[in-house]
Amino acid sequence: MTTIKKAVFPVAGLGTRFLPATKAVAKEMLAIVDKPLIQYAAEEAEKAGIDTLIFVVGRTKNSIIDHFDKAYELENELALRNKDALLQIVKDTVPEGVSCVFIRQSEALGLGHAVLCAEAAVGNEPFAVILPDDLIHNEGDNCMQQMVAVYNKYQASVIGTQTVNMSESDKYGMVAGPKVEDRLAMVDEIIEKPAPEEAPSDQAVVGRYILTPAIFDILKRTERGAGGEIQLTDGIAALRKCEEVYAYSFEGTRYDCGSKMGYLQATVEFALRHEELSEKFSEYLKNL
Numbered sequence: 001m002t003t004i005k006k007a008v009f010p011v012a013g014l015g016t017r018f019l020p021a022t023k024a025v026a027k028e029m030l031a032i033v034d035k036p037l038i039q040y041a042a043e044e045a046e047k048a049g050i051d052t053l054i055f056v057v058g059r060t061k062n063s064i065i066d067h068f069d070k071a072y073e074l075e076n077e078l079a080l081r082n083k084d085a086l087l088q089i090v091k092d093t094v095p096e097g098v099s100c101v102f103i104r105q106s107e108a109l110g111l112g113h114a115v116l117c118a119e120a121a122v123g124n125e126p127f128a129v130i131l132p133d134d135l136i137h138n139e140g141d142n143c144m145q146q147m148v149a150v151y152n153k154y155q156a157s158v159i160g161t162q163t164v165n166m167s168e169s170d171k172y173g174m175v176a177g178p179k180v181e182d183r184l185a186m187v188d189e190i191i192e193k194p195a196p197e198e199a200p201s202d203q204a205v206v207g208r209y210i211l212t213p214a215i216f217d218i219l220k221r222t223e224r225g226a227g228g229e230i231q232l233t234d235g236i237a238a239l240r241k242c243e244e245v246y247a248y249s250f251e252g253t254r255y256d257c258g259s260k261m262g263y264l265q266a267t268v269e270f271a272l273r274h275e276e277l278s279e280k281f282s283e284y285l286k287n288l
């Protein structure tokens, strides 16, 4: 039985919705309280047993590469000042046994193209894809842990989904298919950003995928779709004609941190849950 050891993080987007904050810094480096989005995503993968993090980066790559690099001077300085807790936080950015791979996506040709850029690093094994601007909070098992459990049982591709308001279907990949068990359905149909009247259901793809390596050859043949981009959704629509693909409605709260509103909601709610801040911050909000 194979399981999931590699995760691909497509982080080459231009982040135009957050300009000028994202002029020189990747949008995935924006912090929710004290941690960048990309690190929440990396930690979710690590907890799910993934040991190889593959970042497909774009023009603001330096901030992401630097974040996952060893920070000798900073570590020395913190050690000299006996700031042990902070030193540990810095060291834990990449835990022992986890390795990082960086790949350049030189042209912004879409999510499907970004995933294809990771082919050589992934090889012939199933892998996860995590879009860091979909931040998911769980009290129990995280979203990728839940999805790896589904993969382990069915040994087939799994897509993370959530119910959305039909009026928002043109912001998501939308899926439909027969129910298999609680929270799990087969994918019969999957369409990228359909108008509400064309959406097959109210189930939207959220940025979590487990894919078999068959997706790579399919993506090579996938033509440009919605927005003139090579869409991962179109690749998955072709994949499900050759293999079973499952839609898993995960447990957890998802914040769309690719939008200002979602980013602010995540900031407030993570601050309210934050060990150091929760009391003071909740007091502050009450008096605001």
Ligand code: G1P
Binding pocket: 111, 131, 134, 171, 172, 173, 174, 192, 193, 204, 205, 206, 207, 231, 232, 233, 258
């Ligand atoms: C991408 C996918 C879309 C998915 C969404 C989830 O779209 O193409 O199918 O529903 O992520 O966040 P994007 O938000 O990058 O336009």
